[in-house]
Amino acid sequence: MQTLTRNQQIVFDIINKSSEPLKAYTILSNVQKKGIKAPPQVYRALDKLIEMGKIHKIESKNAFVACQNSSCNVSKATAFSICESCEEVTEISNSKISKYLSNFAEKAGMEYKRYNLEFFGLCKKCK
Amino acid sequence: MQTLTRNQQIVFDIINKSSEPLKAYTILSNVQKKGIKAPPQVYRALDKLIEMGKIHKIESKNAFVACQNSSCNVSKATAFSICESCEEVTEISNSKISKYLSNFAEKAGMEYKRYNLEFFGLCKKCK
DNA sequence: TACATAATGTTATTTTATAACAATAAACTT
DNA sequence: AAGTTTATTGTTATAAAATAACATTATGTA
Incomplete structure (x- = not known):
């Protein structure tokens, strides 16, 4: 640490x-x-x-x-949802997405080091 | 058009x-x-x-x-791989990722409009 | 033609980020 | 502890990215 x-x-x-x-x-x-x-x-x-x-x-x-994800010491996989109305940004820590994407990268022949994903839309409150 | x-x-x-x-x-x-x-x-x-x-x-x-994806008239789902060595950027058009992520967004209670995903790593040539 | 809407031209400014170099502080070595 | 290296800090100036504001011209359409 x-x-x-x-x-x-x-x-x-x-x-x-x-x-x-x-x-x-x-x-x-x-x-x-x-x-x-x-x-x-x-x-x-x-x-x-x-x-x-x-x-x-x-x-x-x-x-x-x-970082909202206490276990994330080095950020190699980040994902956020961003509300286009209230501008709220929430970190998504979802190991499924993470696995899915790192798997995909490997299959694509890429030695992947990190990724960043940004979702835009309306959050629960705003929709 | x-x-x-x-x-x-x-x-x-x-x-x-x-x-x-x-x-x-x-x-x-x-x-x-x-x-x-x-x-x-x-x-x-x-x-x-x-x-x-x-x-x-x-x-x-x-x-x-x-846009590399001829069918993409309005870009609501973009994904790129970016090589950190040669700086090459490639658009990934993968309907599986797209489905997976839009599905995820819906489950999370988000009315999602678009997303952007950027992968960083080493491309085939550089690794 | 007359009106509305969209696109353009132009100047100035704001916002975001880094270069370059001098000065301190911290960590390592003998 | 003294000397050496490495990381961090302080500072000034500037580069790079993006937009505000407003005048002008073109395009579509009633």
Whole structure:
């Protein structure tokens, strides 16, 4: 279990507390009081946290969420559902999907390292 | 079958001819000789082409590819394999994955409209 | 023709991300 | 502990990706 550095911890905390995905510059403006002043400091922390699997990037939104899946130390299989109405993003941790897709990748002759899946639609509340 | 406007056609042609995903500003610099001068002109064409399902956006790369799947008029289910070594991007059109995932979304209580899946790894040539 | 709608042209700006380099801090070696 | 390497941080400047806003032109249609 890796321990976080100061900046990594600050950035992780704010993402982890948030109920929604946060953008890099939103994070920045929220941590300036804690001494993080410039974008590279945020982006570097984000990069490391992603490597560790503590957070994920929602590519379609350029935003970051804490990993909901406690067992996911290194994120090699991520899936999210994204509500187009309320913008809610939920991490889907489904081992069936995971198996199905990694199986598929192997059959396709691909040495697969990771995948990212983003579902768009309407969540239960909004539909 | 929708016909393309002038700018849409120009932008589509260059993406379609390319063997690799193109970024918006690469497209721009390649079509300036044809009279398209500013980013909004490119982005507007891209947006429409995506709506029509003629091209797809590779979210992890901010790049655009022509749809390989002739039957895909509106792109509601996209999947790509991306080689981390040679950067090759291939569209996967697999109805099994599509069925599996749309099925899953329904079970999860989601009214799903589209999804995007991006696989990362090593292609046959590179592994 | 007259009206509405869609597409285009243009300038400026916003948002997202990284390059480059100097300064500290932490970890490792003898 | 002193010296060396490696990782992390701080900082300034800039690059890259995307959009806002508004004027203009083209296209479809009543």
